[in-house]
Amino acid sequence: MKPPFPIEIDGKVIQVTEGQTVLEVCQANGIDIPVMCHFEGLPDVGACRLCLVELKGVPKLLPACTLRVAPNQVINTQTEKIKKYRKMIVEALFCERDHVCAICVANGNCELQDLAKKVGVDHMRFPDILQPLELDASHPYFVIDHNRCIMCTRCVRVCAEVEGAHNFDIKNRSYKVRIISDFNQPWGESKTCTSCGKCVAVCPVGALWSKSSYQGKIEKKKEAICDLIRKRKVNV
Amino acid sequence: MSREDLKQMAQRIQDDKKKYAYTIFACNASGCIPSGSEAVFEALKNCVKDRKLEDQVRVVSCGCMGICAQGPIVRVDPDQSIYQKVTVENAHRIIDEHIIGKTPVKDMLLFSHEKEPLINSFEETFFKKQKRVVLRNCGRIDPQSIDDYIAEGGYQALEKVLKRMGPEEVIAEVKHSRLRGRGGAGYPTGLKWEVVYKYVSDKKFVVCNADEGDPGAFMDRSVIEGDPHRVLEGMIIAAYAVGAQKGYVYIRGEYATAIKPLETAIKQAKKNGFLGETIMGTTFKFDIEIRIGAGAFVCGEQTALIASIEGRRGTPRPRPPYPAEKGLWGYPTLINNVETFANISAIIVHGGEWFCETGTTKSTGTKVFSLAGKVKNTGLIEVPMGISLREIVYDIGGGILDDREFKAAQTGGPSGGCISKEYLDRPVDYESLVELGSIMGSGGLIVMDDTSDMVDVARFFMEFCMDESCGKCVPCRVGTKQMFDLLNKIYIGRGTMADLKVLEELAIFVKEASLCGLGMSAPNPLLSSLRFFKEDFLQHIQRNEKVVKPLI
Numbered sequence: 068m069k070p071p072f073p074i075e076i077d078g079k080v081i082q083v084t085e086g087q088t089v090l091e092v093c094q095a096n097g098i099d100i101p102v103m104c105h106f107e108g109l110p111d112v113g114a115c116r117l118c119l120v121e122l123k124g125v126p127k128l129l130p131a132c133t134l135r136v137a138p139n140q141v142i143n144t145q146t147e148k149i150k151k152y153r154k155m156i157v158e159a160l161f162c163e164r165d166h167v168c169a170i171c172v173a174n175g176n177c178e179l180q181d182l183a184k185k186v187g188v189d190h191m192r193f194p195d196i197l198q199p200l201e202l203d204a205s206h207p208y209f210v211i212d213h214n215r216c217i218m219c220t221r222c223v224r225v226c227a228e229v230e231g232a233h234n235f236d237i238k239n240r241s242y243k244v245r246i247i248s249d250f251n252q253p254w255g256e257s258k259t260c261t262s263c264g265k266c267v268a269v270c271p272v273g274a275l276w277s278k279s280s281y282q283g284k285i286e287k288k289k290e291a292i293c294d295l296i297r298k299r300k301v302n303v
Numbered sequence: 304m305s306r307e308d309l310k311q312m313a314q315r316i317q318d319d320k321k322k323y324a325y326t327i328f329a330c331n332a333s334g335c336i337p338s339g340s341e342a343v344f345e346a347l348k349n350c351v352k353d354r355k356l357e358d359q360v361r362v363v364s365c366g367c368m369g370i371c372a373q374g375p376i377v378r379v380d381p382d383q384s385i386y387q388k389v390t391v392e393n394a395h396r397i398i399d400e401h402i403i404g405k406t407p408v409k410d411m412l413l414f415s416h417e418k419e420p421l422i423n424s425f426e427e428t429f430f431k432k433q434k435r436v437v438l439r440n441c442g443r444i445d446p447q448s449i450d451d452y453i454a455e456g457g458y459q460a461l462e463k464v465l466k467r468m469g470p471e472e473v474i475a476e477v478k479h480s481r482l483r484g485r486g487g488a489g490y491p492t493g494l495k496w497e498v499v500y501k502y503v504s505d506k507k508f509v510v511c512n513a514d515e516g517d518p519g520a521f522m523d524r525s526v527i528e529g530d531p532h533r534v535l536e537g538m539i540i541a542a543y544a545v546g547a548q549k550g551y552v553y554i555r556g557e558y559a560t561a562i563k564p565l566e567t568a569i570k571q572a573k574k575n576g577f578l579g580e581t582i583m584g585t586t587f588k589f590d591i592e593i594r595i596g597a598g599a600f601v602c603g604e605q606t607a608l609i610a611s612i613e614g615r616r617g618t619p620r621p622r623p624p625y626p627a628e629k630g631l632w633g634y635p636t637l638i639n640n641v642e643t644f645a646n647i648s649a650i651i652v653h654g655g656e657w658f659c660e661t662g663t664t665k666s667t668g669t670k671v672f673s674l675a676g677k678v679k680n681t682g683l684i685e686v687p688m689g690i691s692l693r694e695i696v697y698d699i700g701g702g703i704l705d706d707r708e709f710k711a712a713q714t715g716g717p718s719g720g721c722i723s724k725e726y727l728d729r730p731v732d733y734e735s736l737v738e739l740g741s742i743m744g745s746g747g748l749i750v751m752d753d754t755s756d757m758v759d760v761a762r763f764f765m766e767f768c769m770d771e772s773c774g775k776c777v778p779c780r781v782g783t784k785q786m787f788d789l790l791n792k793i794y795i796g797r798g799t800m801a802d803l804k805v806l807e808e809l810a811i812f813v814k815e816a817s818l819c820g821l822g823m824s825a826p827n828p829l830l831s832s833l834r835f836f837k838e839d840f841l842q843h844i845q846r847n848e849k850v851v852k853p854l855i
Contacts, residue, residue, distance in 0.1 A: 113621035114775045116816050127823070128815060133621045152778075152816045155808075159781035192805060193785050218774065237616060237774070240599070242784040244774030 090131040104219040108296030165214040173273030174283040205255030216274040222266035316454040331364040334371030366529015368442035371682035387413040441529030449571035452532040460651035473544040479655030486640035502635040507547040513554040516600040517716025520747035523641040531568035537644030600771035619819035662688030666732035676750035708753040715744025718824035720831025740831040757836035768825035779822030782813035
């Protein structure tokens with residue numbers, strides 16, 4: 068094991084070891100950083116930008132989930148600027164697609180909803196990007212509703228990296244990006260989907276749900292997936 | 304192959320060419336092709352055949368000569384007479400009157416170096432303030448012929464490097480030249496090479512970024528179309544310096560006219576021993592492959608480009624780790640722009656000191672710009688760094704079309720900004736442009752006159768960024784769409800002052816919170832327009848507020 072070295076986060080000196088990410092260190096030390104695309108055990112992509120932190124000496128903001136610790140780092144995670152941007156990111160996510168909590172399966176069990184509460188979003192200042200999207204209910208057990216998707220790509224990663232099926236991928240660019248099944252086929256016709264339901268379990272919002280759930284009653288077994296990944300890593 | 308061999312080869316090729324009394328260069332670059340240059344080239348060739356002059360006259364299809372506005376361009380050497388707007392109908396006059404009759408065709412002439420009486424303002428202006436380093440051979444050799452390149456001193460820099468310099472010396476020379484990346488950001492090239500060189504790895508890669516995507520930019524394609532071997536030579540030298548065995552040229556799929564000469568050049572270089580297992584008789588081996596992009600602007604971003612070469616979706620990833628440490632398939636990778644590589648052979652041959660003589664202290668050398676928009680002489684130009692914008696627009700560009708008023712110059716494409724006329728005398732170099740809220744960029748330069756509406760310009764570039772955003776990170780994906788919608792609202796006359804405030808707030812947010820360079824620079828055209836041309840925005844808004852009066 069490599070020797071620990073100290074870094075400074077929000078004025079606190081913390082002992083860390085090489086290879087850790089700043090997010091891991093923060094989570095282990097009770098420093099609250101909001102996350103959205105990050106999911107424990109899945110490869111990080113740094114896409115949602117919610118975990119942005121300030122690293123002294125670097126002009127741009129860096130995502131904590133992909134930033135590796137290094138000696139002499141001085142990191143700030145809660146500056147006014149960062150808080151403002153976190154709020155704007157959540158606002159941006161809300162206005163991007165149709166996020167109406169009252170009719171959503173994930174109401175009360177939704178990471179986006181929790182985030183809005185946490186960063187203090189109570190209304191939207193930006194105009195809606197109204198883009199009515201399709202809902203794919205062709206799969207026998209699950210439904211994907213693109214209107215609620217926030218493009219965190221957790222489902223894509225869990226399907227490719229944990230299940231190994233790689234059923235999901237992404238099509239298009241800009242605000243037109245969509246999650247697709249196989250070669251943009253209806254999910255029900257997918258040859259690769261194993262119907263394992265891992266994607267449903269990791270989805271932070273109500274974009275993926277099983278047909279047995281109804282409004283506000285979705286069950287997400289996130290801890291089970293985390294546990295599975297952890298145990299597999301130990302075996303490897 | 305030794306230095307003497309190469310020089311002898313060059314001499315032999317030059318002697319071979321001497322049997323031709325005349326060489327006719329017909330521009331067949333992307334600027335002239337749309338005006339019918341391919342047919343002109345055929346017509347010239349057929350005409351020479353008809354007149355049975357094949358032994359005396361060589362007709363060459365060449366790269367861009369720069370004066371794209373007047374195309375198709377044909378040059379007759381050794382007289383250096385340049386003919387403009389040549390058509391299939393009048394092409395024969397060049398052969399009949401100039402070559403057979405020995406008198407230049409005056410009414411078609413752009414200018415001639417034979418002093419009397421044909422010098423016009425063109426020579427005094429368009430070429431006088433230019434300095435051609437990267438474009439030295441462009442329009443002067445046959446890009447499909449390695450012999451032409453060797454005759455012009457090609458591959459001598461490579462020979463010097465392989466036989467008489469160590470990798471560290473090469474890097475020192477490039478560092479000494481203070482050459483900065485020509486792709487836009489201006490990172491010191493020598494430093495980048497050194498970083499890649501210092502990483503210990505059994506595999507390293509060199510990548511040439513030819514994914515030129517800025518609207519109105521055609522520098523890189525012109526360099527590849529006109530002088531592909533210069534780019535290859537730069538890449539091979541870079542590979543030797545950093546210790547790479549494999550190189551890729553990542554080029555846009557749209558550049559069919561550049562891909563073909565590049566493919567030919569790679570084949571020829573392999574055949575002549577400049578690429579492959581034992582380069583020029585040494586143990587150094589290096590190979591280059593072409594990767595064709597599928598039309599995504601974001602793939603010009605280093606990490607997205609790497610993903611695309613690897614065969615994945617072209618989306619950027621957070622840096623660090625930088626490609627110099629973990630690039631293609633996790634190996635140290637050097638990525639430079641086409642123009643950066645094209646500068647290398649000149650630096651090696653003439654030395655870094657010589658290179659520093661041109662330009663300013665911090666920005667050395669020359670820069671190729673594609674001059675477009677409302678100027679009289681649109682085209683491809685290469686100017687020393689530090690030249691003023693006024694000289695580019697009025698001296699080289701010949702002034703604004705229809706002698707209207709200059710309003711703004713847009714540099715750096717969708718990542719850059721608009722510069723207003725108060726700053727026309729500022730030098731064009733990396734620092735000054737950043738100070739003005741723009742960037743050097745890859746070299747697109749669009750001139751706008753007083754009829755241009757800056758809200759519309761900002762809207763156009765925002766639409767471009769919105770369409771080209773990869774959709775991975777939230778600020779860029781949603782922010783560009785929001786900004787475009789707001790700009791559109793203002794443009795059609797429905798905007799309010801509150802919209803303008805939100806717009807500014809969004810612009811700063813997207814600039815600071817986005818993942819890659821595309822998002823970070825997407826608000827630049829908007830921010831610089833707001834800085835210099837706020838009246839344009841206010842006019843649109845006032846138009847609305849006149850209609851919608853407050854109730855109380």
